[in-house]
Amino acid sequence: MADSTPKTTLAPGGRPGFRPAAPHPREEERLNSLHSLHVLDSDHEKRYDDLTRLVADIFDVPICLVSLVDEDRQWFKAHCGLDARQTGRDLAFCAHALHEERFLVINDARQDERFFDNALVTGPPHVCFYAGAVLRDSSGLPLGTLCLIDHKPRQLDTAQLERLERCALLVENELIQRDALLAERARATLQANIDPITGYSLRRRYLQRMTAWLQERASQGELQVILVKLQNAERLRKQQGVDFYEGVLQSLSHQLNENFDDEGLLKGRVSHDTLMILLPRDQALHGMRWHRFVEQPWLLHLSANSRPDLLIGAGTFVSDSMSAAELVEVVEEELACASEWAPKEKGVQFADLTDNLNLRLEMNNRFAQALRDNELCIHLQPMVTAGSQGLSGQEVLLRWQDKNRWITPHQMLRIARHAGLDEELDIWVLRRSCALLSHWLATRKGNDSLLPLSLNITASRLIETEYMDALRRVLRLYRLKGDCLRLDVSGVESFSATPEPLVLAMKSLANDGISFCVDRFGPEHDSLRLLSMLPITSVKLHPRWISLLQTDPRQARLLKAWTAALHVLEISAVAVGIEHSRQRQTMIDLGFDQLQGYAFGEPMAPEEDYGKWLSKVETSLEQHAGDSAAS
Template sequence: MASDQTASVPAPPIPEDEVERLEELRSLHILDTAAEERFDRYTQLVADVFDFPVVLVSLIDRDRQWIKSSCGLDLKQTERDVSFCAHAINESGIFIVPDAREDSRFADNRLVTGPPYIRFYAGCSVHGPNGYPLGTLCVIDREPRDFDQRRCDQLRQFAQLVEREICHRHEFDKLRESVEYKAFNDPLTRLPNKRTFIDRLDTLIAVREAEGGHLAVVLFNLGGLRYINQAFGVSTGDELLREVAGRLEGAAPADASPARLGGDEFVLVLPTVDGEAGAVDATLERIRAALSRPYHVGGREHFVNFQVGVSFYPEHGSRSAALLEKACAAIHTREAGVTATARHYSPAHALHVSQRLHMETRMRRGLEAGNFRFEYQPIVSLTDGKMGAVEALMRWDDDEVEDTSPSLFIPLAEQSGLILPLGEWALEEIIGQLSAWCRADESWLVPVTINVSAPQLQQPDFARSLLDRMNAMELEPSLVRIEVTEFSLVLDTDSVRENLLDLNDSGVESVIDDFGTGYCSMEYLRRMPISTLKIDRTFISGIPAERNDVAITRSILAMARSLELGTVAEGVERREQLELLSEEGCDAVQGFLLARPAPPEKIPGYAGKMLV
């Protein structure tokens, strides 16, 4: 009977842009989803405000009307041919049917002659992000009604709110996909990033361990990129990197898994038979020939040199890190300007290890002799322009080591195992300094942020040890924050998770340092008790001139707001960077523009001062 009734009802007109409209509707992945409070609260509110028994948010699919949210009607879908809303999406204004029984288009409609017995209808189109009408927000009554202009305006305003909910979810999904994509891929070249490459290499090693076989890890170092960036601009350098990536991907064998490690380094892995170096060299010569052709970028012709280092599994190691390190050693000890062939790793390339051993020995002695110290850099709130926190930054003084920058000695400490005793000393030192500030000023409310390494977080008693130190000094938990790397979260061990949860439960907040550098995903942000994202300085350095850096920074800030996380931008050195971050809603900033790292005795002088 339903089909007979439907056949006598004039079918609603099909929009001219129906194909595009349906594509947008389906791309939003909202059809056939569960009820959501964010839509239900609008249908309930509209029902209360307008005093209507039935309010719907409906979506018009190809052959049906599907109801996303309803108030007063227990119905999930109808045929499109009998849908009032299918008529409404063709209207630019409010589509009103004062009395359906008196309207020839609807008098015989089964939704009028039978349940739900529609007499009055008013619907306003709800559009998607691209402007196509997806469906409507509509009000329905079982009696004829009047609907004046004021109510039309109100219904349109509510429909716009529903549109914003749809667009907000769409933008959030796009942002999530973008962030997750960047966790596994290099955003500039779109090649897999270091994390993805190591995962693939680990898998290949596991297969070779089980089944036998050899692998060659090949590292490419692009020579002269820094000079191209300086002479012609970073955009030219970026275009060149994209061209290199395209050629490498095109020339490499299908199973080579090319990737960009970062900066001017690319890598791939080649299956080999019994470690035959000659076959590897023949393949690399073809790749080198493709990479060595002139590059036409930025309106100029450029020639680029490549240094190539190769290590072999299992001859040179059975772990990804060892194979990459030895390929790198081969590169950095080869003769300058030699580009015709690749350099294979040999024990002679390990001579530079003696320098690292010397540095490690000096670090151990320095820890005993008290050669490590801390400086503190203010983190400035953009709400009031004052110091909202300080970060503890480790320094090392040693006359026998030429370069004692943290970017060198911290990774070495992690690799050598020295990071644990060094971390223990750091906690004791920082907590003691915080206690000294509090004793000198009973109103001290400035938290100190402590960098915590992945090995420290993996210690089962880390949280308890830190809390015990704070309790011994009678310090409030809110005065301490810990900064962890994205890599620490990716480890996702029970110890890491439990330490973060214990600290969070006690009032110690956790901050993700250098966010956006390629490890973290939305899943870790959802599972871990993180309060703040610290945007990596590599993105901040390019704003506002570099469009990609601006887009990434905005995306991180938008995602943080959606997840109700705080944000800190580090490496702010120019006024225009500060202005953009302030406009985009960043919570706090850190950098030389506002305050340089300073000895602990200088920090109280910043308290209460306007730094912005």
């Protein structure tokens, strides 16, 4: 069995460097207990805030936290002296404290071999002294700490430690009291595996029943799945309250029940915001039944101002190669993606998932072989300067044609992730792109300048040492300089609370000449502070921002303000998803520097000869410019 203990690395000078804490020996039980409290991501509560301020005064420290250690983060129920609401678990001192009986005390983290190069020590909030008293649930499992932090070395004597422990007991009592309020409902739910709000099976029970349900209907051929998802569920719960939120779910379940006979159906609440129904072939909705289902007034009893948006997806499928858990995971992924493209009317999006769902079920078993047989290929799409409309860059886009049909990049990425091949796919794209650049450099004629290729990568992947090492190895293999690549990084918003690992990774690769663009920067991910910390040259705004121009007159002012803010940071603004040439002048007026989309050319397979490729792209740009002038 592989050793799951994090490996110690050596920092400069040979000292052991920072390593994340190992999981608690009863980690799964501990997390279940923490989640059962329903305290994570809850609102500020005065009694917790008052308590941390009091403890900070008692011990004369600038920072006092009630820290709860989740699966991949530590979240602060109360945070006196610190603006952040959470940090990554890998950096958390409190994750180490989970292994202690009573306390973890670090008098000077700068001198401690476990923490001296931790990003929370070397950067904000500059932890020097740390003392955490372990918080436990009613069964004794550790949940987090009540911790003290100072920017200078400190020591606590025995009396002070006992006082800190008594303060921690006060926090424990608050948490356990909260737990008691929910205990009756939780007990009933655990006993019956039935959601008390909707009457539907909860996820674990639903998967158990689904396995038998699918086996019984294996000979029926096509089955149908229907999902209803509350959009922006967390915001709805915080703004309207838990009672309103649960009332909406209850109304949805009643409305769904009115459309079907119970016989043969399998109904589940597969997540906090999603209901799922499996229908046998003889109850599947088609024709007029489907139209009546779609067109019925949803949640009509609620006022327009309080009525939440819904995403409703349906698809027929034949499942003979997936487990129940895999099938539910695939269906949920396809539904999440449908929020990007499904048409919306009166606050409800309807998505036909049939084609995508069956493609996923079929392609999951084909993808690994296709990747290793090089059936995949790359296409390039031009990016142009907004003013001159000259070629400014080229984005590498993944393509796969199977049985005369093209599999979209998003579908491939989801298939790869499901198959555990996403890392292998990243390296495949990197090698293909570098091989093309190397060939172009070796065969180009004259003084043709070689524009960098833009590769897509997630922020979580970028910070991995294995990926950074592989990137440098591939560049050396093809004798390329870093300035021939630009990495379009998505998912940077997940590093808003703890940007240090991402900043360090980007700066390290920037020293090799590689440039960066933040990809899919949008309404939910609008931290200018984070952008100002990253060594980036450009930002691609989310296509949704562009599409909102058609329906929201305020969007133009918002976009203009954002491009101006980016220019203050000396960052180029890139508009993507430009489908019509008539949008070009609008984008220029709004302050965009670069444009990308089908209005300037479709993604094309690259030519072996770089000169021919440039000529082909420039001809395409001229044709599109001519079409724009004609229109």
